[in-house]
Amino acid sequence: MTLSPRDRTVHPPALAPAYRSTALRAPRHAPLSMPSGPAEETGPVFGHDLIGGTDADLVHNFSGAPALGERIIVHGHLRDEAGRPVPDALVEVWQANAGGRYRHAKDGYLAPLDPNFGGCGRCMTDAEGRYAFRTIRPGAYPWPNGGNDWRPAHIHFSLFGHAFGQRLVTQMYFEGDPHVALCPIVQSVPDAAAIDRLVARLDMEGTVPFDARAYRFDLVLRGRAATPFEGRA
Numbered sequence: 001m002t003l004s005p006r007d008r009t010v011h012p013p014a015l016a017p018a019y020r021s022t023a024l025r026a027p028r029h030a031p032l033s034m035p036s037g038p039a040e041e042t043g044p045v046f047g048h049d050l051i052g053g054t055d056a057d058l059v060h061n062f063s064g065a066p067a068l069g070e071r072i073i074v075h076g077h078l079r080d081e082a083g084r085p086v087p088d089a090l091v092e093v094w095q096a097n098a099g100g101r102y103r104h105a106k107d108g109y110l111a112p113l114d115p116n117f118g119g120c121g122r123c124m125t126d127a128e129g130r131y132a133f134r135t136i137r138p139g140a141y142p143w144p145n146g147g148n149d150w151r152p153a154h155i156h157f158s159l160f161g162h163a164f165g166q167r168l169v170t171q172m173y174f175e176g177d178p179h180v181a182l183c184p185i186v187q188s189v190p191d192a193a194a195i196d197r198l199v200a201r202l203d204m205e206g207t208v209p210f211d212a213r214a215y216r217f218d219l220v221l222r223g224r225a226a227t228p229f230e231g232r233a
């Protein structure tokens with residue numbers, strides 16, 4: 001199946017002046033569109049045997065003891081450009097802790113590390129294309145851009161569908177967060193409806209009573225309803 005080309009009016013441009021670091025890495029010439037071939041339309045294929053244990057439970061998968069923060073379930077449905085569920089897709093996530101700090105050598109934010117939170121997880125979609133993670137709600141954090149820019153609370157997503165052309169790297173935001181409208185990275189997505197597709201909704205039906213609330217985040221790999229690729233060259 002030939003993959004549909006990415007709609008450049010929906011996905012963020014490589015150069016977004018308000019997102020200052022894009023000026024250093026954006027290519028100077030417009031990207032060339034090429035029809036997909038066998039290399040983009042087949043593989044890679046992953047097996048369930050690579051995933052296991054508490055990989056999808058970020059609350060416990062770093063030290064075994066529970067991480068600090070608001071306990072949440074993040075779950076959703078993965079579909080392809082024709083609306084079909086995508087089973088057996090690898091979904092990887094990474095995020096800051098409840099205070100907005102990443103466990104990363106280059107994160108110098110003064111919020112403390114949580115000794116029980118690593119911030120990484122992965123799972124495979126099931127036969128109906130569904131995925132689910134247990135985690136904590138990440139905190140907002142400041143970043144050097146305009147002097148006082150803050151990232152909305154967000155979770156980074158990386159997906160491998162059934163074809164390399166279905167690769168998606170994106171970020172999930174939370175319903176009701178006022179920083180979504182203020183963030184130059186989010187606002188580099190040129191289409192309001194596409195930004196809305198990056199916002200997870202509170203899902204009371206998915207909550208675990210007296211344990212964790214749930215947020216639903218559905219993703220689409222390519223096509224007109226595609227989840228926008230994040231704004232990187």
Ligand SMILES: [Fe+2]
Binds near residue numbers: 096154156
């Ligand atoms: Fe981030």
